[in-house]
Structure formats: structure tokens, C-alpha cells
Amino acid sequence: xxxxxxxxxxxxxxxxxxxxxxxxxxxxxxxxxxxxxxxxxxxxxxxxxxxxxxxxxxxxxxxxxxxxxxxxxxxxxxxxxxxxxxxxxxxxxxxxxxxxxxxxxxxxxxxxxxxxxxxxxxxxxxxxxxxxxxxxxxxxxxxxxxxxxxxxxxxxxxxxxxxxxxxxxxxxxxxxxxxxxxxxxxxxxxxxxxxxxxxxxxxxxxxxxxxxxxxxxxxxxxxxxxxxxxxxxxxxxxxxxxxxxxxxxxxxxxxxxxxxxxxxxxxxxxxxxx
Amino acid sequence: xxxxxxxxxxxxxxxxxxxxxxxxxxxxxxxxxxxxxxxxxxxxxxxxxxxxxxxxxxxxxxxxxxxxxxxxxxxxxxxxxxxxxxxxxxxxxxxxxxxxxxxxxxxxxxxxxxxxxxxxxxxxxxxxxxxxx
Ligand SMILES: Nc1ncnc2c1ncn2[C@@H]1O[C@H](COP(=O)(O)OP(=O)(O)O)[C@@H](O)[C@H]1O
Ligand SMILES: [Mg+2]
Numbered sequence: 591x592x593x594x595x596x597x598x599x600x601x602x603x604x605x606x607x608x609x610x611x612x613x614x615x616x617x618x619x620x621x622x623x624x625x626x627x628x629x630x631x632x633x634x635x636x637x638x639x640x641x642x643x644x645x646x647x648x649x650x651x652x653x654x655x656x657x658x659x660x661x662x663x664x665x666x667x668x669x670x671x672x673x674x675x676x677x678x679x680x681x682x683x684x685x686x687x688x689x690x691x692x693x694x695x696x697x698x699x700x701x702x703x704x705x706x707x708x709x710x711x712x713x714x715x716x717x718x719x720x721x722x723x724x725x726x727x728x729x730x731x732x733x734x735x736x737x738x739x740x741x742x743x744x745x746x747x748x749x750x751x752x753x754x755x756x757x758x759x760x761x762x763x764x765x766x767x768x769x770x771x772x773x774x775x776x777x778x779x780x781x782x783x784x785x786x787x788x789x790x791x792x793x794x795x796x797x798x799x800x801x802x803x804x805x806x807x808x809x810x811x812x813x814x815x816x817x818x819x820x821x822x823x824x825x826x827x828x829x830x831x832x833x834x835x836x837x838x839x840x841x842x843x844x845x846x847x848x849x850x851x852x853x854x855x856x857x858x859x860x861x862x863x864x
Numbered sequence: 865x866x867x868x869x870x871x872x873x874x875x876x877x878x879x880x881x882x883x884x885x886x887x888x889x890x891x892x893x894x895x896x897x898x899x900x901x902x903x904x905x906x907x908x909x910x911x912x913x914x915x916x917x918x919x920x921x922x923x924x925x926x927x928x929x930x931x932x933x934x935x936x937x938x939x940x941x942x943x944x945x946x947x948x949x950x951x952x953x954x955x956x957x958x959x960x961x962x963x964x965x966x967x968x969x970x971x972x973x974x975x976x977x978x979x980x981x982x983x984x985x986x987x988x989x990x991x992x993x994x995x996x997x
Contacts, residue, residue, distance in 0.1 A: 791904075792904050792905055794908040794909055795964045795966045796963070798964065799963060823897045826902075827901045827905045830974050831970035831974070832956050832966050833966055
């Protein structure tokens with residue numbers, strides 16, 4: 591990094607930050623500067639400035655090493671990526687404009703611009719990388735969370751197990767449901783399995799198809815499958831689609847399903863006087 | 865009135881996004897729970913067909929008025945292979961993918977109005993609408 595530019599920035603940092611802040615407050619698409627308290631904005635602006643300066647004054651080797659830290663810290667601000675990239679561009683713009691104004695730019699001004707660009711480009715790349723790492727991590731964590739949420743077969747009584755289904759069923763989850771169902775039936779020695787779809791927002795032909803296949807598979811391992819928790823609007827839609835659920839015992843609530851399951855296994859819940 | 869919005873169907877999760885958009889629009893028009901479920905399911909069928917048979921396409925949702933009735937128009941369009949025999953795909957149980965084959969005839973029953981335009985090798989556009997009565 592050019593020593594002259596670095597020292598210029600260092601000497602004029604307060605003004606640079608102020609100009610930069612004004613520029614950023616004009617950004618309509620991000621409300622950070624509008625909704626945060628002045629104190630928070632002040633602190634963030636200062637921190638951002640220090641980060642930028644430290645990145646400009648470092649030797650090349652240390653600079654590359656520190657890039658990552660810089661990006662990780664920026665990501666923590668929670669700004670949108672376009673806003674961050676804008677912030678970086680604006681920061682160099684402000685510096686360039688100020689140097690130009692102060693006639694600080696000598697005949698080598700072209701190279702000054704180049705230096706600024708060389709400084710900001712790796713920052714941009716590093717920021718984009720840092721953001722995509724965060725996104726990828728979030729997506730994969732959510733995927734795992736979804737898988738954990740989905741489809742465990744719960745033994746409720748001897749011979750009776752329930753699988754509560756919550757959320758959207760895609761191809762991947764449908765596979766998982768099938769696996770867990772079959773493993774669970776064998777493991778818990780279930781004779782009746784209740785598939786509870788209370789928490790499934792949409793039952794289209796694909797979901798219905800998966801349910802029918804699951805029930806067939808359960809039958810093959812010697813148990814019965816009941817479909818419970820069918821909300822009235824879902825029942826109507828299934829009928830209109832023309833899907834045949836005649837091979838199923840279906841009930842509107844899990845409770846009714848449980849009573850039937852107990853009856854199928856020759857049991858009942860009775861009230862007793864003690 | 866002609867408010868419109870659309871979702872590109874590229875991945876399986878876009879089907880969920882299209883559905884969500886449809887549900888919100890249906891609520892906005894004032895449809896009750898049963899009709900909301902019908903519309904959402906119809907969108908789900910059309911979006912999945914795009915995903916399965918055309919690879920990618922678009923679901924567009926428009927709020928419409930007919931006379932003094934408000935309603936929703938769903939347009940599913942793709943530049944996929946097109947449908948060879950339109951009469952056949954409207955038969956219950958006809959499928960080329962080992963599915964239930966209940967999607968298109970189902971959508972027709974779920975909605976009030978249903979229209980397929982398709983050209984082999986160029987693509988398919990299916991429009992389905994429902995009015996709030
Ligand atoms: N957008 C489309 N492009 C091409 N072919 C389609 C499209 N949508 C449906 N089809 C054809 O129509 C058939 C019937 O569709 P559908 O009624 O939804 O049943 P399913 O999807 O279960 O096969 C499909 O198997 C497919 O061959
Ligand atoms: Mg289909």
C-alpha cells in the first residue's frame with residue numbers, strides 16, 4: 591500500500607468517516623443508518639474505519655492474512671451484502687474525492703486510483719466469500735434441523751406407534767419418513783401405526799402418493815397404517831383430487847385414531863373409580 | 865384490478881415458495897380455508913409438473929375481477945417438451961412418471977376454470993382460475 595495514501599487517510603480519518611457516513615445515510619435500500627441509535631452508528635462507523643485503516647496500513651503478507659478476520663467482523667454487522675459492497679466502494683470514493691479536492695493527487699493520480707482499487711478488490715472478494723460461507727452454513731444447519739424435526743416413530747402403547755408429520759414433505763423427507771417408519775415398526779413391534787398429518791400444510795398428489803406407498807410398505811411388514819389428523823379442508827381437497835384412500839382407516843384427530851387403534855388391538859381406555 | 869406476482873420454478877423448494885405466494889394471495893382476496901387449500905394444492909400440482917416434466921418454468925398469480933366477483937388466476941408456464949395428448953393427461957390415473965396421475969384432472973376440479981395450451985417441443989401454459997362467491 592502506498593505510504594502517502596495511507597498516511598493521508600490516517601491524518602484525515604475523522605473527516606473521511608463523516609463524509610462516508612453521510613453518503614451511506616443516503617442509501618435507501620438499507621435501513622441500518624435510519625433505525626439504529628446514533629451511538630450504535632457512531633461506534634460502528636468508527637470500528638469500520640479502524641478496520642479499513644488497519645487493512646490499508648498492513649504489509650501485504652499480514653494484510654492477506656487479516657482479510658479473513660476483517661470480513662468475518664463485517665459479516666457480524668448483519669448488513670445486507672449489497673450494502674457492505676456499497677460501503678466499501680463509497681469509502682474509497684470518499685478518499686479519492688477528498689484527495690482530489692485537497693489537490694493531494696499529483697501527476698501520479700492514475701496510480702492512486704489503481705492503488706485504491708487494488709486495495710478494495712480483495713476486500714470485496716473476501717466479503718462475498720465470507721457471506722457465502724455463512725449462508726451455506728445456515729442452509730446446511732437448517733437442513734439438518736429439518737431432518738431432525740422430521741419423522742420419528744414414537745411407541746405410545748404396546749403395539750401402537752405414532753408418527754407425527756410436521757411441515758412440508760419433499761422427496762428427501764418422504765424417503766426419510768419411509769425408512770423411519772419401517773425401521774420403527776420392526777423395532778417397536780408395532781401392530782398399528784398412526785400417521786398424523788395435522789402439521790402438514792399441503793396434501794397434494796405427491797404427498798398422498800408417498801403416504802399410500804408408506805402404508806403399503808407397513809402392511810408388508812405385517813402392521814396396519816392409519817391416517818389421522820386430517821383437517822376438514824384437507825379431506826375435501828383429497829376427495830376433489832380424486833385420490834382413493836378407501837384402503838385406509840382415516841380419522842380427523844389423533845385422539846379418535848388412538849381409540850380405534852386400541853380397539854384394533856383389543857383394548858380400550860376405561861375410567862375407573864378408585 | 866390486475867395485481868400480479870410470480871415465482872420461478874427451478875428447484876423443488878420453489879414449489880413451496882409458489883404455494884406460499886398462492887396462499888397469501890388467496891387470503892388477500894378473501895377466500896376461506898377450504899378454497900385456500902384448493903388453490904394452494906392446485907398450485908402445488910402445476911409447479912411440481914413444471915419441475916418434473918419441464919425442468920423449469922414459472923408460476924404467475926394474478927388477482928382478477930369478473931363482473932363484481934374477485935378471484936385468482938394461476939398461470940403455469942414452461943418451455944418444456946409440451947404435452948403430446950392433452951385428452952389423455954386429463955384422464956384420472958394417466959401418468960408417465962409412475963405418479964398417481966391425478967394432478968391435472970384434480971386441478972381442473974379444484975378450480976373453476978381450466979385451460980391447457982401446449983405446443984410439442986415448445987412448451988406448455990396452463991391457466992386455472994377461481995372466483996370468490
Ligand atoms: N408441464 C408439463 N409438461 C409436459 N408434460 C406434462 C406437464 N404437466 C403434466 N405433464 C404430463 O401429464 C401427465 C399427467 O400429469 P398429472 O396429472 O399431474 O399426473 P402425474 O404428475 O402424477 O403424472 C404427466 O405424467 C406428464 O406426462
Ligand atoms: Mg403431477
